[in-house]
Amino acid sequence: MPKKDMSTKEALLAAAREEFAEHGIAGARVDRIAQLAGVNKERIYGYFGNKEKLFDAVIQQALDEFAELTPSPGDDPVEYVGHLFDYYxxxxxLLRLLTWEGLNHRSRALPEQQWRIERCGASLGSLADRLGQDASPEVGRTLLTLKGLAMMPMVMPQLAGLLGAELDSPETIAAMREHIMAFARTALEGSTPVA
Structure with a gap:
């Protein structure tokens, strides 16, 4: 019986998200996913085909949730960085899944690549508009840097620890959030048109 109040597919996606975030694509086991979901592992193959396609579905779901809850960087790029930090x-x-996806060297296109291109293009366009520029590789580098500021403390906690910048209390988390927002504000000051 799947987890209470979840369809079998939802239970599989929730269990797979936990398993893939912890173990990656190669380390994840369909037996553990099925057990955690409370279903027979054959249901995984029936719904998704194989483990890689299940991972793709998990990534898509996580990115859909992220897109739904994330403001446009063009609204306020500094607040955008703070929001990303909070979300991560x-x-x-999500960060673990994206890291595993990046480490899994697949030669084919990313799952839902066209949706990702459109979403990234919309973010790039909104930031370019805010900066009074055309969408360009330079604005793309700026957006990538803003995203990197927000995610780096969580992606590399060991480095944060070595630098004395652990995120081990509400106070240190708040201090890091304010720091990255101040850093983004300073970096963007010359780029943002005066309103």
Whole structure:
């Protein structure tokens, strides 16, 4: 019986998200996913085909949730960085899933690549508009840097620890959030048009 109040497919996606975030694509086991979901592992193959396609579905679901809850960087790029930082703090599995995806050297296109291109293009366009520029590789580098500021403390906690910048209390988390927002504000000062 799947987890209470979940369809079999939802239970499989929830269990797979936990398993993939912890173990990656290669280390994840369909037996553990099925057991955690409370279903027979054949249901995984029936719904998704194989483990890689299940991972793709998990990534798509996580990115859909992220897109739904994330403001446009063009609204306020500094607040955008703070929002991303908060989101990554509350959803560390997304960063882990994306890291595993990056480490899994697949030669084919990313799952839902066209949706990702459109979403990234919309973010790039909104930031370019805010900066009074055309969408360009330079604005793309700026957006990538803003995203990197927000995620780096969670992606490399060992480095944060070595530098004395652990995120081990509400106070240190708040201090890091303010620091990255101040850093983004300073970096963007010359780029943002005066309103």
């Amino acid at each position: 703090q509350e959803h560390p599995d």
